[in-house]
Amino acid sequence: MSEHILLAAIAATFFAAGMVKGVTGMGLPTVAMGVLGALISPLAAASLLIVPSFVTNLWQLLAGPAFGPLVRRLWPMMLAISVGTLLGASWLATGDTRVSTAALGLALVIYSTVTLVGRQLAVPARVEPWLSPLIGAVTGVVTGCTGVFVIPAVPYLQSLGLSRDDLVQALGLSFTVSTIALAAGLGAHGAFAVSGMGLSVLALVPALAGMWAGQRLRGRISPVAFRRVFLICLLLLGTEMTLRSLV
Incomplete structure (x- = not known):
C-alpha cells in the first residue's frame, strides 16, 4: 500500500470512528483499532490512537455534571485499569503482530457479541468495592494487549445504574485513564515517543x-x-482478524 493511500485510509478511519462516537457516545478507539489493525500493526495503530482518543474522551469527561462524585466512586477501578494497562502493554510493545492481531480480533468479537445479545445486568452495591478493581484490572490488561478499552469496563459501567449523563461521563473517565495508561505503558517499553x-x-x-x-x-x-x-x-471485522492471524 502506498504512503498516500495509507494516509487517506487513516484519515477516513478516524472520520468514521469519530462519527460513531458522535452518534453513540463511544466507539472511537474500537473502530480505529479494528480497521487500522487490519492495515498496519496493532502497535502502530495504538500509537496513532493516543491523541484523538485522549482529546475526545477528555472532552466527554469534562462536559459531564458529576466529575468529583464519579472519581470518588470509581477511583479503585481507574487505579486498577492503570496498573493492568502498564503490565499488559509489554505484550503489545513486543511487536508480535500475529498474536496481537488475534487478541485484538478476539476482543472485538467478544465485545460486539456481548453487546448485541447480552442482557443488561445490575451490580449490587455491596459487591462494587471488590468488583470494581477486578473489572479495572482485567480491562487494563485487555487494553495493554490490544489497544481496545471497552471490555469489560463498558458492560460493567452500564450495570451500575448510573443516569445517562453520569454514564457518558463515567465512560469518558474510563477511556481517558486507559488512553493515558496505554501511552505510558508503550512509552515505558520504548514503543511510543512524544517526538513521534x-x-x-x-x-x-x-x-x-x-x-x-x-x-x-x-x-x-x-x-x-x-x-x-x-x-x-x-x-465481522473481529472474526476476520482472528481467523487471518491463525492461518
Whole structure:
C-alpha cells in the first residue's frame, strides 16, 4: 500500500470512528483499532490512537455534571485499569503482530457479541468495592494487549445504574485513564515517543470532524439501529482478524 493511500485510509478511519462516537457516545478507539489493525500493526495503530482518543474522551469527561462524585466512586477501578494497562502493554510493545492481531480480533468479537445479545445486568452495591478493581484490572490488561478499552469496563459501567449523563461521563473517565495508561505503558517499553506524535495529532482533525458529523446525524437516524449495524460490522471485522492471524 502506498504512503498516500495509507494516509487517506487513516484519515477516513478516524472520520468514521469519530462519527460513531458522535452518534453513540463511544466507539472511537474500537473502530480505529479494528480497521487500522487490519492495515498496519496493532502497535502502530495504538500509537496513532493516543491523541484523538485522549482529546475526545477528555472532552466527554469534562462536559459531564458529576466529575468529583464519579472519581470518588470509581477511583479503585481507574487505579486498577492503570496498573493492568502498564503490565499488559509489554505484550503489545513486543511487536508480535500475529498474536496481537488475534487478541485484538478476539476482543472485538467478544465485545460486539456481548453487546448485541447480552442482557443488561445490575451490580449490587455491596459487591462494587471488590468488583470494581477486578473489572479495572482485567480491562487494563485487555487494553495493554490490544489497544481496545471497552471490555469489560463498558458492560460493567452500564450495570451500575448510573443516569445517562453520569454514564457518558463515567465512560469518558474510563477511556481517558486507559488512553493515558496505554501511552505510558508503550512509552515505558520504548514503543511510543512524544517526538513521534505528529501523525497522531493530525489524526485528531478527521476524528473531530467525524464527531461533529455524527452529532449532527444523531437526530436524523435511530441510534439503536445505527449501533446494531456498527456492532455487526465489528463482529465481522473481529472474526476476520482472528481467523487471518491463525492461518
